[in-house]
Amino acid sequence: MSTPPLEERNTQVPKHFMLARRAAAVGLAGAAVVGLQTTVAQASPRPDPRIEIVGGTPAKQGEFPFMVRLSVGCGGSLYTKDIVLTAAHCFDRSGPNTGITVTAGAVDLQDPAAIKVKSTKVLRAPGYDGNGKDWALVKLAKPITNLPTLKIADTTAYDKGRFTIAGWGHTREGGQAQRYLRKAEVPFVDDATCKKPYPELIPSEEICAGFMDTGGVDTCQQDSGGPMFRKDNANAWIQVGVVSWGKGCARPGYPGLYTEVSHFAADIKKAAATF
Ligand code: ARG
Numbered sequence: 400m401s402t403p404p405l406e407e408r409n410t411q412v413p414k415h416f417m418l419a420r421r422a423a424a425v426g427l428a429g430a431a432v433v434g435l436q437t438t439v440a441q442a443s444p445r446p447d448p449r450i451e452i453v454g455g456t457p458a459k460q461g462e463f464p465f466m467v468r469l470s471v472g473c474g475g476s477l478y479t480k481d482i483v484l485t486a487a488h489c490f491d492r493s494g495p496n497t498g499i500t501v502t503a504g505a506v507d508l509q510d511p512a513a514i515k516v517k518s519t520k521v522l523r524a525p526g527y528d529g530n531g532k533d534w535a536l537v538k539l540a541k542p543i544t545n546l547p548t549l550k551i552a553d554t555t556a557y558d559k560g561r562f563t564i565a566g567w568g569h570t571r572e573g574g575q576a577q578r579y580l581r582k583a584e585v586p587f588v589d590d591a592t593c594k595k596p597y598p599e600l601i602p603s604e605e606i607c608a609g610f611m612d613t614g615g616v617d618t619c620q621q622d623s624g625g626p627m628f629r630k631d632n633a634n635a636w637i638q639v640g641v642v643s644w645g646k647g648c649a650r651p652g653y654p655g656l657y658t659e660v661s662h663f664a665a666d667i668k669k670a671a672a673t674f
Contacts, residue, residue, distance in 0.1 A: 452566050453649035454616030455583030460506050463565050465549035465636070466580060466625065468508055469537065470500040474566040474625025476549040476638055477503070480542035482671050484551070485624030486641050486658065487523040487535040496521045496537075503543055506580040508567060514543055522670055524663065531604035533643040533658045534667065535624075538674055549626055551638045553664035558639055559587045562608050562629050564655075568622030572648040576621045583616045585609050585627075588654040596646065596653050604662055606640050609654030617655045619648035627657045 458466075465477045475485035483501060490496075496518050505513035517540045524532040552558065565582040569575060585608040593607035594600050600607070608627060609617050618625070627640030640657025647653060660667070 452564055452568060452581045452583045452617070452622060453571055453619050455564075455570070455581040458506050458565055458580040458582040462506075463563075463580070463582070463636075464504065464546050466503075466565055468502040468567050469624065470498075470502075472576065472621045473623045474568070474621075474642060475501070475537065476626040476628075477543065477546060478536065478551065478667070478671060479548055480544055480546075481539040482674060483537040483539065484549075484626070484638070484641065484667065485535050485537060486643055487527040487533050488529070488643070489624050490521050490523055490535055493521055493523045493535075495519065497540070499537060501537065501539060504546055508578050514546070516540055516543060520674070522674055524666065525670070530599075531601040531658075532663070533605075534641050534660075534663055536667070536670055536674055549628065549636055549638050550631075551664050551667060552631075552661040553668075555661050557629055557631060557637055558606055558659065558661055560629060561586050562627045562639060564608075564618050564622070564625070564627050564642070566618060566622030566625040566642065568625075568642075569619040569648065572619065572650075574619065585616055585655065593654055593656070597656065600656065604659055605643065606657050606659040607654040608640070608657060609645075609649070610651075611654060612651060614649045614651035614653065617645065617649035618642045 467475045467483055469475050471489050473485055473489040475483040478484040499518035501516045502508055503514040518537050519540050520538045523535045561584050563584055567577045567580055588607035590602040622642045625642045626638040628636050628638045631637040638660050643656050643658050645655040
């Protein structure tokens with residue numbers, strides 16, 4: 400695999416925090432350890448409600464039961480009881496991998512009641528080369544039977560409106576990973592608008608979300624791989640995106656970029672079946 404240095408696409412934060420979607424899993428793992436050991440809150444004397452995910456609030460226990468944390472410093476969602484959907488850029492390669500711990504069923508990563516399961520293998524999207532196709536599957540050593548899965552969108556019908564994002568990632572650019580799951584809502588940004596700040600956008604494979612004018616709410620480093628989701632017509636959660644990348648976090652004019660799940664739904668289903 401060749402990974403050209405395109406970090407400028409992602410962020411302007413210091414190198415050791417720079418977890419571009421092309422970042423090696425090694426870098427992510429290192430940052431994850433640092434982040435989890437130091438879970439200092441980002442509170443400032445006069446908190447800006449937009450800058451606090453960035454611009455979010457704590458999720459309630461059980462609110463997003465399909466949400467998982469990968470020990471490589473990424474988020475993910477339960478696609479099936481024993482397969483996690485996450486981002487390809489969280490890993491160096493596909494293949495057997497027993498080194499990832501998946502934490503599920505808890506907003507608090509240190510909750511003694513959290514479910515912890517090891518991985519057995521990783522499958523990055525076929526043809527993944529750092530441009531688009533930023534999804535991957537992680538097979539679990541045993542199924543998590545008591546948590547619901549998150550359905551993925553298989554048409555573009557839900558690729559619009561307002562989305563929920565959630566993760567244990569940084570609460571601001573250059574910030575730290577969080578002990579407690581956070582959530583926020585971001586509006587859809589159409590491809591034409593998103594192309595302006597991001598000429599490299601791959602419109603069929605990526606979907607943008609964020610507040611174009613003000614910024615302030617976004618996913619950020621270590622939210623990668625986590626789901627972006629909304630309610631479907633039956634009022635059930637449905638996943639429309641996978642946290643992928645962005646320039647910095649929550650900057651005005653720079654929405655977050657997400658893998659457009661509907662575009663890959665058939666591939667994901669096929670990959671899971673042979674996994
Ligand atoms: N690539 C980042 C990660 O590894 C996710 C960045 C998302 N950035 C954004 N501005 N939405 O966690």
